[in-house]
Amino acid sequence: MKRSIAKIYLIGAVVSLAFTSGCVKNLLDQKATVELPYAQFWKTEADATMALMGAYADTRYVFDRDYMMEGHGEYTRVRGMAAPTNLVTGDAYQGNSGIYDPTNYADKWDKMYRYLYGGVNRCNYVIDNVNVMIAAANETSKPSLERIAGEAKLLRGLCYFKLISMWGDVPYISKTVNDNSEVAKIPRTPIGQVKDSILADLNYAFEKLPNKSTEIGRMAKPAALALRGKVQLYWASWNNFGWPELAGFVPNAATATAAYTAAADDFRKVINDYGLVLFRNGEPGEIDALGKAEKLPNYFYLFMPVANGDGENLLYFTHGGTGTGQGEELMRNLGTRTVESSQLWVHPRYEIADRYQLTTTGDFAPPLKPMPPTGAGRTTLNSAVNPQSYADRDYRMKASLIWDMEMSIGLTSLKSTGFFPFVYKSNSAPIVIDGVNYVTSFPDGVNSGYIFRKFVRNYPGLGRSEGNYAWPVIRLADVYLMYAEATNFATGPQADAIALVNKVRYRGKLPPLAASKTADKATFFSAIEQERIIELIGEGQRGFDIRRWRAIERIWGAPAGPGVWRLDTHGGQITRYYQNTPERTYQQNYIFRIPPGERDRNPNLTQNTPWL
Known part of the structure; x- marks a missing residue:
């Protein structure tokens, strides 16, 4: 029955x-x-x-x-x-x-x-x-x-x-x-x-x-305010951009402005009234040389249990760890076989790499060139398989992604097995780097040329499904960016909002936004979207942003169009999405x-x- x-x-x-x-x-x-x-x-x-x-x-x-x-x-x-x-x-x-x-x-x-x-x-x-x-x-x-x-x-x-x-x-x-x-x-x-x-x-x-919870895992006023602000922000987005697939919903510009304003008020209180700061005060931390991973930026540790209970994580869910039946499975789903036989269900697409800006200019680097690693591939300027192409990037890149010749810790039977280099399309194969013998990691299932470092533990002692990281639903950095979005749509670029976006950028060791990036609503919105992509990668936010901004067509092209190929670092065409896709499918993807x-x-x- x-x-x-x-x-x-x-x-x-x-x-x-x-x-x-x-x-x-x-x-x-x-x-x-x-x-x-x-x-x-x-x-x-x-x-x-x-x-x-x-x-x-x-x-x-x-x-x-x-x-x-x-x-x-x-x-x-x-x-x-x-x-x-x-x-x-x-x-x-x-x-x-x-x-x-x-x-x-x-x-x-x-x-x-x-x-x-x-x-x-x-x-x-x-x-x-x-x-x-x-x-x-x-x-x-x-x-x-x-x-x-x-x-x-x-x-x-x-x-x-x-x-x-x-x-x-x-x-x-x-x-x-x-x-x-x-x-x-x-x-x-x-x-x-x-x-x-x-x-x-x-x-x-x-x-x-209470203003602050003394028990990890129980929420306080900032969590309620942040969620209330996010609800108002989404309500504003639906009224601003429309939601025609929802029968009976009639968007209203005045309602959108009021909701943006209400959202901004709540976010402002979260930011100003409770003494909250970004993880490790938003400092970038240390970063190792290309091809090494003994020193990783603070952004990497924000997604390790060391950040549990930190003030940046406003609304989150705890996990019990070993033997509790309530462990998180981040390592199992994002790690490779080299990491406690993890299964790599989730990995970055090739296209994300070009979104990481340069610490030297604060702007985008020349686009990476997908090339096979043979011939001049490893040495060509801006080649996606040349490790030097990733120099001077946003610190969050090394904290989030692993590309060819980057190292990560192997883990087996709850013990470290030392460093393993990642090489796309090389599974557990011998390799010599700088005169040292290694075995490459075993990332079966990857088809982009990149795997995640973000969320994958680099220390022993816990099984692949026994993590005890407290998963954040809303973080303070997200609140900064949502505040910037809300105020921008309500009244245009504001000095305090620009300063908050720059705080998020600073943890990637990026300089402040150039004046041209905050000149008007459209340019500042693009800068905010850029930071949301990089700061929140892998956290489940992007799909919701795309839908509430009605951005499917902007990203993938109009209905019945040629679609967009997803590539890999070797230049292979992996999957084409939205090819000859009818308008009805677009509508279905919005609701x-x-x-x-x-x-x-x-x-x-x-x-x-x-x-x-």
């Missing part, structure tokens, strides 16, 4: 509570006795906190692998059937062929839809029960309980924000679902109403959360398909227009 979406909501609630507390399970199938465990459980602040941790665990699952969604952009390839699984349930929310391509992906996220609603219901479960406790609480215990409710509302708002970002209008459910009949006929709620409900949740969260199975079970759940 098919399960309705309501039942899936409840599974999310039940699984996470059982996982975190060990005292409640199989609630979905119980009858009269179901109330007794609940009544026994919801007695103390510790009970409420434990249930909140279950909500964090549930919602983490649909955010901490957003690097997979980076494949919807033009600079990251996610290959094959890379399908991370829920470490609690063992079920995958992804796994369809083509789900991470730059096109033809928006009908393949049915499981994400369901698990986001699982997170919503888990949050509703916490909110409903904590509200009962608050009503009976004394003035001493009430603030702590309100904080718990505020965190649950923040997480609920985060789930709904992702839902509207992908599907537009979605059913809004604000209370715990106990029976399928409660939601079997609920229609989609207009996106504006859902947005207002999200903002209401975040208003409450901002009011009740996701409401899962047909949910529509089968709910006669009032309408479909998005491009999918009819």
Whole structure:
């Protein structure tokens, strides 16, 4: 028998509570006795906190692998059937062929839809029960309980924000679902109403959360403000650029300006009111010579556990590490076989390399020339296979990418096996570099000539799926760039916004933007987009930026056009995207398909227009 979406909501609630507390399970199938465990459980602040941790665990699952969604952009390839699984349930929310391509992906996220609603219901479960406790609480215990409710509302708002970002209008459910009949006929709620409900949740969260959390993994006021600002920024984008694929949505220029202004106000408070600074004060740090990797820039360490709890990471999800069943799989998905037999599901595309600017000029280098490594390939000026072509680049390049002859640490059985050079199309082969014998790394699956260094651990002790890095959903650098975007669209380039973009650039050892890059809205927007591409590469942001800016045509060309080839460093044509692609496919890529199975079970759940 098919399960309705309501039942899936409840599974999310039940699984996470059982996982975190060990005292409640199989609630979905119980009858009269179901109330007794609940009544026994919801007695103390510790009970409420434990249930909140279950909500964090549930919602983490649909955010901490957003690097997979980076494949919807033009600079990251996610290959094959890379399908991370829920470490609690063992079920995958992804796994369809083509789900991470730059096109033809928006009908393949049915499981994400369901698990986001699982997170919503888990949050509703916490909110409903904590509200009962608050009503009976004394003035001493009430603030702590309100904080718990505020965190649950923040997480609920985060789930709904992702839902509207992908599907537009979605059913809004604000209370715990106990029976399928409660939601079997609920229609989609207009996106504006859902947005207002999200903002209401975040208003409450901002009011009740502390200025700073003393516990790693629990959110504070800056997280609520940053998310509230991001919701307003997306609302402004949809009203500014339009969303014609969402039936009934009418963009409004005045609404866009007001939302940009509101977003900027929230971002400004995050930036100014809480003493927050970029990781390691935004300093570039040290960088090793080309072909060496003993000294890596600070940007690399921002994505290692040493940054857990750092003030730059505003909204994030923690992982348990070894033996917890809650480890992150960044190394498994981005590392090579040389790194604990990792599988390299995710790697940079060739085209990203030209986006890294020069520290000497602050502008783009001459385009790299894809060439085979034979003949003059290794020595030709600007050749993509000449290691010297990468000299004097933005420090974030060495921290993020590995190209030919760059070194990385090998790891086997939780021990270091020393440095391995990467050479495209060379797998575990002997090589001599500067008179030293090495064996090349084993990066099976790469087809661009580059692999990621970002996110891949360079120290031993943890298995490929046992990472304990706290995955950031919103970082302070992102807030800087979103503030610049919001103020630019509202009133044009502003001095404080330009200064913040320059702070982000500085950690790459880049000089400030030239005056020509901030002369007007269009040029400054291009500079902001450039920084978002480099600063946030691999973090799952690019696809959402492309859609909210309606930039698919700008990147890939108009419908029915020749498309765009993706290349490799040797000059090979790897894949051509958007060749002869009809306009309808473009429309479908701007908005996701409401899962047909949910529509089968709910006669009032309408479909998005491009999918009819």
